[in-house]
Amino acid sequence: MNSLDRQALEASLSEIAPQLLAEAPKKAAERQLPDLPAAIDGAVVLRLPPEPSGYMHLGHAFHGIVNHLYRERYRGFLWLRFEDTNPRKVRPEYYDSYREGYRWCGVKWDAEKSNSDDMELYYEYARRLFESGHLYVCSCSKEEMARQRAEGVVCSHRSMDNTWHLERWDSMLSGAMSEGEAVVRFAGDPRSQNTALRDPVLFRIVDHPHPLKGDRYVVWPTYDFAAAIQDAVCGVTHVLRTSEFMFRDALQDAIRERLGLKNPVYVEYSRFEFEGTPLSRRRIRELIERGVVGGWDDPRLGTVTAARRRGIVPEALREFVKSYVALTPSRKLYSWELLYSINRKILDPKAPRLFFTPSPRRVILRGSEGRVVTAPLHPSMDMGSRTIEVGETVYIPGSDAERLKPGDRFRLKYFVNLRVLGLDDDVLVCEAEEGGPEPGLQVIQWVPEGSAALRVLVPDQLFRGEELNLESLRTVEGLVEPYEAKIAAGTVVQFERFGYCIKDGPGLYIFTHR
């Protein structure tokens, strides 16, 4: 090998492994998620467990995408599993909103179920645990129970014999006991440092109909029991979740071990947050009730509907996860710019360019009679063009008009060069000049007489640190060129020198980002 000269070496390399020859990569190799521990290609089973009790936010979307990406990498299996064992919190409409949300994000799942589908199974496993002495019925009050758990002691119920517990369990199931009268607890380790192991409640009576199951069941498993069983019966090999569940691992494992079920591998990481944007449902609900934001799809919010309404595209979310998301326990507070940058690059080749003039100022043209201007809809993509009929007046952005003084020259984009003659009653009087674009000549977008009024909502971060940002939603008003009438709602356009905006409805756009 040493005797080969460089040329020969490269020649042979280009045949066997051309990728090694690629120039010192200018672009960083595409970033991706780290490998999953102990993952076997074709044998990875994952699960996406939303609670259908509220709107989906970007954190949920990221979790979905993470699972989806691993499903693809390992040719694995992904469950969409609704964690709906609290009848009081679950609302029927949210099941669909998650399905739709994940679908929009491009997440593909192989099968779907709800934890509430397997009530009989939970009962069966419970019976076995009663028989082996790992479960007991307790009728202490909540306060009493909290005291015991804090002090690391057990109550007298735990020492009753199995027959006593089984009798009461049957009585719970039959509906003879009312809510709060008794619960089923796990015979754990009352003195464990991990308080989740101090005889937690695994079943309770809930006197409230379930949106899917009606009033068929009154005894409901808590999260830990349902999740422990479901992860096992679904054959889940890897549980990807946020680290607030860290303390439950040992409990869920213990439940499964006592039933002879297999435990999954856990990958736990901190939650995903965006600066200035509350993601918790509780906080969002509060902001809506206080009237601070308009609703769940208020463009300032971090819900999926809000992001979508704002012009964030699903590809950008997926790309963001690959590029910037790490499954580590350290705190993350993403800056919106990171997402915007990716979104912008995806939108750039697709968004038609249009002229919008905020705070318009009238310009009278001298020496340029009625003309029809043809302007391309995109500077580099082949998107065709639009024509603009012009008379003797046009409008330009107020901020540009303010800077212009008599004698100044500027160009109306795709149209004509002008020289400012003077200011007359707030109207700029200009004279047309010969010639086309010149290096260094200021180019300004414009709209003709008769253009429609347009409002653009410009959302900003809701919070600055802890402080509510009182100017988080500005409205910019201006005029837009006639072609805008052809734009369909939901389309992102770029208003030149203003930014990318999405059409929300007639006469209304939402600013996506610069």
Added chain:
RNA sequence: GCUCCGGUAGUAUAGCCCGGUCAAGUAUGCGGGCCUCUCGAGCCCGAGACCCGGGUUCAAAUCCCGGCCGGAGCACCA
């Protein structure tokens, strides 16, 4: 309060497990330039970080101890 877990540029990360190739890579943001009939995209250049203190070692971003700071959990919610 108790228990866990973290801490690499403004932000997000790579590297840390298996100490040297790291006078720390990437993206974004920021500054400058080029290009462009946009303040967008693209291209080039630049500034910018290993929380602090000890220890181990020939050698520490990487291992150990302490401190500081941050986060999470301590529900008949998930």
